[in-house]
Amino acid sequence: MHILIVSQWFDPEPTFKGMLFAKELQRQGHRVSVLTGFPNYPGGKVYPGYRVRAFQRETMDDISILRVALYPSHDGSAAKRVLNYLSFALSASIGALLVERPDVAYVYHPPATVALPALVLKLLRGVPYLYDVQDLWPDTLAATGMVKSSAALALVGKGMSGVYRMASRIAVLSPGFRTALERRGIPAGRMDVIANWADEAQIRVTSNVNSPSSQWPLGLKGKFVVTFAGNLGKAQALETVLNAAELLKDRENIRFLLVGEGVEASGLAKEAKARGLGNVFFVPRQPISEIGEFLARSDALLVHLRDDPLFEITIPSKTQAYLMAGRPILMGVKGDAATLVAEAGAGLAFEPENPAQLANAVIKLQSYSPTQRQAMGAAAAKYYSEKLALNVGARRFGRALFIASLSKPRVFGPKRAADVVISALALAALAAPMSVVGILIRKKLGSPVVFRQMRPGRDGELFEMYKFRTMTDERDLDGELLPDAQRLTRFGSLLRSTSIDELPELWNVLKGDMSLVGPRPLLPRYSKYFTEEEGLRSVVRPGITGWAQINGRNTASWDDRLARDVYYVKSCSLRLDAKILLLTAAKVFRRNGVVVDPESLMQNLDDERHARGAL
Structure with a gap:
């Protein structure tokens, strides 16, 4: 995987996520390149051996680096600090068009202005990005007194919320950061808590603590x-x-x-x-x-x-x-x-x-x-x-960057546009037939006509899924609902076998909860039984149909169904979506692989895996 590190600061400047991080990612098998500025931190003066120019390419330890112009400054002047941040952001946005296109970008924040080249990479070059939040803006700006205008802080807050929403993945350094971003509407499932590590390359803890040192103050020995x-x-x-x-x-x-x-x-x-x-x-x-x-x-x-x-x-x-x-x-x-x-x-x-x-x-x-x-x-x-060492953190970042790379802007953008157009047209064309179905359901099965149930969507966020009702509300003498097989009538079976019961999900597609194609949204209680690999199914919106549905539907085992969901996420493309839609239409027409009562054929996922774990 080719990873582009976008950071205003990089070696030889002191920074947490500099060369040490890049080399560890490289050691773990990734190809790494860097987009950064000319070194001037913390003194605000360009380091010896460098001079500010429009662009400069160099190679350090087999890592390709593109340095871009900036205004060097790091004193107490707010105006100069802003100029320093903005100059890098603008130059890096141009530089983002000049680097070799990576699979994914790693973006180091602060400053927040580094989001500008990240957005250029995503919107103009289709590169997803992971945003590493080391500092909460505007919270830090307010706490430190750097910005006192409530209007300015509110504007920064709105801008940052947009950056977070555009990110394919977000890394935060503490659980508290994740909670703070959740309050701003960022899905918890899109965030990874990855704490910082120490500068292992330079901090050496001597084994002989009693050795003489000219820097150790007199009067401390024996204290x-x-x-x-x-x-x-x-x-x-x-x-x-x-x-x-x-x-x-x-x-x-x-x-x-x-x-x-x-x-x-x-x-x-x-x-x-x-x-x-x-x-x-x-x-x-x-x-x-x-x-x-x-x-x-x-x-x-x-x-x-x-x-x-x-x-x-x-x-x-x-x-x-x-x-x-x-x-x-x-x-x-x-x-x-x-x-x-x-x-x-x-x-x-x-x-x-x-x-x-x-x-x-x-x-x-x-x-x-x-x-x-x-x-x-x-x-x-x-x-x-x-839990915190460089190799541990970099491995977690590698996994998070891989997940981020699966959110392909050049696929997801057109895919969403197609979902909106097709679902809107289908709802308009099917309004009359769906109304008739609703009347028949009301007459034969009762009310409500539409069955609603919470299901996990993209990033694990819960949404309310709609389906036509297919079962009665018949209960036993104790008031408990009868088993599904007893409540499923011939009319309900017909709705399921023809997939007519799925038509209300077109409204979920139009709203953005679902897609026409994707992994089927399963019950929330199943999520904790997914393996790490199976958890990748939440990277995309769930679908009305999917790769698993045209390869066995309800007759396949849970392992096979979930594996096919993961295959779809990793291979997602507009061509694959078109293929799945065509094959779905054929299977529905022929009624292949249809099981109107899945529980009669296989266990629920949680029951199966709980039993497997107990063996």
Whole structure:
């Protein structure tokens, strides 16, 4: 599979989904190319060896890269930041027309403007895309104060909803992100929760933590050291650490170490000095290749963010590095991040911006024996290795990208147009005959004439499916409905054998719940019994008829029917649809493979697979 990575940032810039990610996808058998800008992050100046030009092609580790022009900037100016984002989006939209057409695009967000080249790829070149949401817009814009206009935030929100709906697949970094997008109408079945990984290529956790280091501050040897490593900004609310340190200043063996830089760094250092906090140490930002030693030499690693609802659904990126380092974690973030640490058995959580709780957590962790803390660190490393590591995440992305590639814009667009035209014409032409059928059903079987039932549609979203009624409401002495075979009359059998009972589904097709051709929508309770491969049937809209219906219909086994559904999804084309429609018409005319009471021939899927699993 040919994957195009679309990202404003790429190596040699520091980025989560850069060369490390591309090479892992390549190692797993995919062909990878990149559409990106000229490197200028985080300083806002173009890196040595590069100069901004319209386009530049290069190859790094057998990966083809197309760099496009942008306005280099990354300072506090909102206008310059907007110009930086928009210039890349416009240049990349042109670049999207120049790269070799991939099977699928991987799109890294933020910034949200990267959606523009993604839409160009889909609308002009028929390339489906997976949208990797690392930052919720407009939520983040509002929380950070970057945008204060409610009208502007609402406009950004509408734009992002459109981008999400156009995406064939969406990756989010936490369950909370998925819930937030569900509230905006994005189907849960279209989203994959794939957490970030650490920079495994550069972060090296030294095995000899007692080795001398010129960067390790004097006064920490032999102490219980709690380390925070990363950005010292407003969102981190690190005054909480100073307040906790003040509560613990009489405990001679406890020290706090803050490693990094940021807008709050100098203020925090001055405040610590003014308050006489000799138990708080500061070290400037370290190269990522050297941060591993700081993590390994620490007794506990601290994560902390301001107490804001937005942060309850995120997992700070340092969490993965801390887990990989195999040290106990003190998690000062509510929600998904705290849940992750608890699930891993990797540390203790405390309420953010609560110095007393942080101090108590430090005391509690220190009270554990070295063996207990080592076990906690080992659990952290094991959890990272098994669930969050690069090879694990990239494999999940590979699967998600494959599923996204099945949503073929050049097929799905015309297919939907044909569905609308044909179903509208058929409903108009069959209005009179369907009315007659309705009158006969009312007379022979009772009311209501139309049978309604919830069924899973595309992406597993439930919809109400319509069919003509074919059974009576006869009940036993206890008021329970009789078995289907006893309630199915000769008239109902005729409706089923001629497929007349399916005609109301044309309304489902017109509405967009279904397609003329696709996997038949089964009962919702069956879904949990599908294998991962069989779950692919939800990538497309369910159909009135399908590949399984012309290859055995109700006489085929469940395994065969579901396998044929998956074949259709993988092979979906307008030609195949036309073939299925023609063969369906022939089978209906000849009444081949018709079983009016399927339960008389085979078990329900859930019963069959439950029984199979019990053996």
